[in-house]
């Protein structure tokens with residue numbers, strides 16, 4: 001099916017400030033080198049690379065009060081919030097090239113504020129091995145890339161929960177998580193308490209990706225803005241080795257394509273994060289190349305014969 005997409009603005013956020021393993025800061029260049037911009041343009045989309053956001057260097061320090069690098073994470077997310085907001089207001093679809101997953105705090109806060117002002121429904125599709133629902137009390141690591149969903153739902157330091165002016169930015173019932181297979185014990189209790197809608201790997205094994213995705217996308221309509229937050233560690237490490245927190249037993253190539261094709265078919269894609277690509281851990285840029293391949297499907301490239 002031929003679909004038309006709004007113009008797209010790509011921006012890089014070269015930092016690994018929310019992780020403890022270094023290297024996700026090289027993600028934006030890896031995605032560019034893998035041909036992301038041309039691949040989207042080849043789908044007939046008006047796409048522009050607006051360059052990189054800047055921010056503080058990584059001091060590589062220990063957590064303080066359960067947060068590692070809280071000031072720096074805040075500064076980076078402020079810039080992400082500002083760029084995302086600017087592009088959304090210009091009627092463009094922001095695509096964030098991470099960078100680690102803490103950056104979704106700024107991007108999704110911007111999307112949520114935009115949806116409120118436009119009277120749009122927001123759905124967040126969180127593609128990940130992890131729930132990223134930790135708090136400073138529960139976290140085993142202090143790494144803020146394990147906390148963005150909790151922060152967006154209002155659980156976190158005020159510097160990270162207030163970007164859009166309204167706290168919480170989103171509510172758990174707007175989120176669907178796919179591919180989850182590593183959740184810390186305290187985090188799991190919090191997830192259950194808040195009723196996060198999680199399609200974990202066991203569920204995907206049992207019912208299949210098609211049904212999981214149908215359920216995750218259920219209830220969307222023409223007035224829905226779908227934000228996809230794609231952490232490449234959702235994918236099986238055999239096909240996506242270039243990421244810092246690998247967990248075995250992930251989503252395979254065809255399942256990942258099906259996710260993207262079903263999002264494309266929904267016609268609701270409004271914004272995207274591509275995060276946690278760590279070129280220092282990759283093999284010949286395979287993970288960035290795979291991400292580009294999947295983004296092509298997200299923009300309607302299809303293997304369907306009956307198209």
Ligand SMILES: NC(=[NH2+])NCCC[C@H](N)C(=O)O
Pocket residue numbers: 100101102130132134139140141142143145146147182183184231233245276
């Ligand atoms: N976006 C990510 N890669 N998150 C990994 C989080 C891992 C672990 N749950 C933690 O809090 O440290």
Ligand SMILES: [Mn+2]
Pocket residue numbers: 101128129130132145231
């Ligand atoms: Mn994540």
